[in-house]
Amino acid sequence: MSRAPLDVDPQALIAFLDAAPTPWHAVRQVANRLAHAGFLELDLRQQWTLESGEGYFVTRQDGSLIAWRQPQDVDAWTIFGAHTDSPNLRVRPQPVIKRHGYFQIGVEVYGGALLAPWFDRDLSLAGRVALTNQGGVLSELVDFERPIGIIPSLAIHLDRDANSHRTINAQDHLPVLIARADADAELDFKALLASELDRSIDEIAAFELCFYPTDFGQIIGLHEEFIASARLDNLLSCWVTTEALVRTAHTPDGTMLVLNDHEEVGSQSAIGADSPFLESVLRRVTPADAFERVRASSLLVSVDNGHAVHPNFAAKHDEGHRPLLNEGPVVKINANHRYATTALSQGIVEQAAQRADVPLQYFSSRADVGCGSTLGPITASRLGIETVDLGMATLAMHSARELCGVKDPELMLRLLHALATREMYS
Numbered sequence: 001m002s003r004a005p006l007d008v009d010p011q012a013l014i015a016f017l018d019a020a021p022t023p024w025h026a027v028r029q030v031a032n033r034l035a036h037a038g039f040l041e042l043d044l045r046q047q048w049t050l051e052s053g054e055g056y057f058v059t060r061q062d063g064s065l066i067a068w069r070q071p072q073d074v075d076a077w078t079i080f081g082a083h084t085d086s087p088n089l090r091v092r093p094q095p096v097i098k099r100h101g102y103f104q105i106g107v108e109v110y111g112g113a114l115l116a117p118w119f120d121r122d123l124s125l126a127g128r129v130a131l132t133n134q135g136g137v138l139s140e141l142v143d144f145e146r147p148i149g150i151i152p153s154l155a156i157h158l159d160r161d162a163n164s165h166r167t168i169n170a171q172d173h174l175p176v177l178i179a180r181a182d183a184d185a186e187l188d189f190k191a192l193l194a195s196e197l198d199r200s201i202d203e204i205a206a207f208e209l210c211f212y213p214t215d216f217g218q219i220i221g222l223h224e225e226f227i228a229s230a231r232l233d234n235l236l237s238c239w240v241t242t243e244a245l246v247r248t249a250h251t252p253d254g255t256m257l258v259l260n261d262h263e264e265v266g267s268q269s270a271i272g273a274d275s276p277f278l279e280s281v282l283r284r285v286t287p288a289d290a291f292e293r294v295r296a297s298s299l300l301v302s303v304d305n306g307h308a309v310h311p312n313f314a315a316k317h318d319e320g321h322r323p324l325l326n327e328g329p330v331v332k333i334n335a336n337h338r339y340a341t342t343a344l345s346q347g348i349v350e351q352a353a354q355r356a357d358v359p360l361q362y363f364s365s366r367a368d369v370g371c372g373s374t375l376g377p378i379t380a381s382r383l384g385i386e387t388v389d390l391g392m393a394t395l396a397m398h399s400a401r402e403l404c405g406v407k408d409p410e411l412m413l414r415l416l417h418a419l420a421t422r423e424m425y426s
Contacts, residue, residue, distance in 0.1 A: 008409050008410035008413055010219055010227060010406050011219075013217075013227070013409055014216070014217035014219070014227065014229065016029055016238075017229045017230070017232070017235055017239075018216050018217055018229075020231065020235055020238075021126040021143060021210065021212040021230075021231075022088075022126050022127050022141075022210050022212070023062075023063040023085045023086075023261045024062040024063050024127065024139075024141055024208075025126060025141060025143065026084045026235055026238055026259075027059055027062060027063055027064065027065045027259065028062075028141060030065055030067075030238060030242050031057065031065065033242055033246065034055065034057050034067055034245075034246065037055065037246045038055060039055035039056060039057050040054065040055065040057075041058070042056050042057070042058050043058075044058050044060065048284060048285075050070045050285060051070065052072035053069070053070065053072070054069070055068070055069045055070075055249075056069075056070065057257075058281065060270070060271045060277055061261070061270065061271045062128055062139055062141070063084055063085070063261030063262070064084065064258075064259060064271035064272075064277060065084075065257070065258075065259045066256065066257065066258045066259075066277065066278060066281045067242075067245055067256070067257045068245075068254065068255065068256040068257065068285060069245070069248065069249070069254070069255050070285060071253060074254055074290060074294055075253070075254070075294065075297060076253065076294055076297035076298045076299070077256050077282065077294065077298040077299075078253060078254065078256070078299050078301065078419055078420050079255075079256045079258060079278075079298065079299070079300045079301065080241035080244055080245065080256070080257050080258070080301050080303060080416060080420075081241070081257075081258045081259075081260070081273070081300055081301065081302045081303065081375055081376070081379060082237035082238045082240075082241050082258075082259055082260075082302075082304065082375075083234045083237075083259065083260050083261065083262075083263030083264070083273070083304070083374075083375055084234070084238060084259050084260065084261050085261050085263060085264050086111070086230070086231040086233055086234065086235065086264065087109070087112055087113035087233075087264055087398045088110050088111070088113065088210045088211065088212060089108070089109060089113070089118065089174060089210065089211040090107060090108045090109075090110045090208070090209065091105055091106070091125070091207070091210070092105075092106040092107060092108060095107075095189055096187050096188075096189050097175050098181050098186075098187070101180060101182075102177055102179065103178050103179040103180070103181045104176060104177050104178065105125075105149065105175060105176045105178055105189075105211075106175050107174055107175065107176060107211065108170075109170050109174070110210070110264065110265065111264030111265055111398070112264065112372075112398055113398055113400075114396070114399045114400070115168045115170065115174070116168065117399045117400040117401060118174070118211075118213075118400050119151050119152070120150065120151070120152060120153050121150065121151070121213045121215070121400060122147035122150060122214045122215070123147060123148065123149045123150055123151070123211045123212065123213060123214065124143070124145060124146060124148055124149075124211070124213075124214045125143075125144045125149070125209055125210070125211055125212075126141075126144065126145075126212060127141070127142060127208050127209035127210050128208050128209075129141075129193055129197060129204060129205075129207045129209075130204075130205040130206040130207065131197075131199060131203045131204065131205060132203055132205045133203065137205060140199075142193065142196055142197055142209075144196060145214075147214050148178055149177055149178040149211065150176065150177055151173075151174060151175075151176055151177065176211055188201070190204040193207060212230060212231075213230050213401065215230065215401065216229075217229030217230075219406060224406065225326060225405065225406055226325060226403050226404065226405060226406060227403070227404050228401055228402070228403050229402065230400055230401055230402070231402075232397075232402040232403075232404050233304070233305040233394060233397050233398060233402060234263070234303075234304050234305060236305065236392055236394075236409065237303040237304055237391070239409070240303065240392075240409050240412050241303055241416065243413055244257075244413055244416035244417060245420075247413075247417060248417065248420045248421060254285075255420045256282075258277075258278050258379075260272050260273045260275075260277070260278075260375055263304075263375050267375060267378050272375075272378075273375035273378040273379045273382075274378050274382065278379065278382075279382065279383055282295070282383075295383060295384060295385060298386070299345065299385065299386050299387070299419070300340075300376065300379055300383070300385045300386070300388075301349075301387075301388055301416065301419055302340060302375055302376030302379065302387060302388065302389045303390050303412070303416075304332075304374040304375070304389065304390075304391050305391050305392060305394040305397055305402075305404075306323055306330030306361075306363050306390075306391030306393050306394060307323065307363060307365075307394070308323050308324060308325055308393035308394055308395050309322035309323060316366065316369065317365075317366065318365065318367075320362075320364075321362055321364045321365075323361040323362075323363055323393040324361070324393060324405075325393050325394075325395070325403070325404060325405030326393075326405030326406065326407040326408060327359060327361055327393065327408075328353075328358055328359035328360055328361055328408065328411045329353070329358065329360055329361070329390050329391070329408070329411060329415050330360075330361045330362065330363050330390065330391045330392065331346055331349060331360055331361070331362050331389070331390060332362075332363050332364075332371075332374070332389040332390065332391055333346070333362065333363070333364050333389075334364065334365065334371050337377050338370075338371050338372065338377065339371070339374060339376060339377065339389035340374070340376035340377040340379075340380045340387035340388065341376075341387070341388045341389045342386070342387075342388075344386060345386050345388035346388060348386075348419070349388050349390065349415070349419070352418040352419045353415055353418070356414045356415055356418035357414075358411050358414050358415045358418070359411070361393065363391070374389050376388070377389075390415070392404055392408040392409065393405060
């Protein structure tokens with residue numbers, strides 16, 4: 001049965017990707033979207049008064065967000081989960097390097113980044129800065145927006161084996177070139193931030209900053225079939241799950257969105273999936289005498305990117321589990337529970353997909369290749385909630401520029417809509 005589209009605009013997705021170079025900017029973009037849709041921001045430090053039918057959201061440390069629609073009677077929650085962080089190059093606390101006539105910025109590798117694609121790209125800088133004032137410490141986001149640096153490759157003439165044996169040393173080869181440096185020149189990095197923020201140097205206490213490629217997201221391909229962008233893993237899922245929550249305004253059931261930072265580095269932080277953040281919010285929005293019953297009836301839908309089969313490296317996939325771009329959501333399954341999908345949660349998703357007329361694909365990694373993991377198993381182990389791991393097929397995952405299908409966001413949105421409403425989409 002053919003279903004009416006949900007009017008997904010790929011350009012709206014691309015605009016979100018371009019405006020979210022860091023997890024903190026991603027959370028701000030999501031918060032703006034929720035506020036525009038009528039959701040009210042709450043303060044975790046205050047008492048809450050919740051009204052059925054209203055939408056609410058909270059943030060923590062600028063990088064994680066939870067949003068929900070408060071049902072009249074809390075019987076179960078359908079929770080959509082994704083993560084706000086992506087592999088990148090993080091600026092060191094004392095970053096300025098002056099050597100051989102240049103100023104460079106020292107970096108650490110955040111997460112499991114593919115390093116080669118970071119070379120020879122125009123790079124900008126964004127993140128959050130801790131500012132001191134008489135009231136204490138507050139944070140402010142910064143985005144240079146313009147290209148300020150680059151990591152030049154070594155010329156082939158100086159390394160004839162570059163195409164066969166070159167390895168990348170993260171300490172030695174990744175400092176970002178930003179300027180020439182005369183013999184007597186100095187560069188005060190905090191002064192640079194102060195100027196960008198129009199603040200005094202004395203106000204700059206600390207910072208968390210990421211380099212990012214300035215290339216905009218694009219719809220590409222001979223038939224405009226693909227989206228190429230940085231940070232598809234996992235801002236693609238952040239955007240789709242946010243839209244799913246915003247568009248379930250009339251469901252009587254409890255629908256919640258959780259976007260966690262730090263998934264790419266293990267989730268063990270005050271705001272990661274292994275933190276008490278989600279559980280504490282669930283307890284505040286669920287009657288105390290019903291919490292255990294509601295938890296046992298709830299479903300967590302972990303949405304992260306899935307490994308599409310690469311036509312040049314098809315042997316890296318198990319023969320029966322080779323997802324393609326634009327062929328629908330990917331159900332991710334792993335015998336060792338690196339993905340949290342069970343037979344029960346898989347069955348729930350398959351029923352919803354049938355109702356929404358959405359095709360499904362399946363990914364199970366080769367027995368001799370590790371599959372990575374998601375926030376699904378971590379959240380499931382903390383909360384004991386039935387969980388399924390889904391994704392949208394992606395190529396070049398963890399690269400500085402990734403690739404997904406232009407149709408898959410809408411297909412995933414239709415599936416999430418069916419899971420949230422538990423009724424046929426029309």
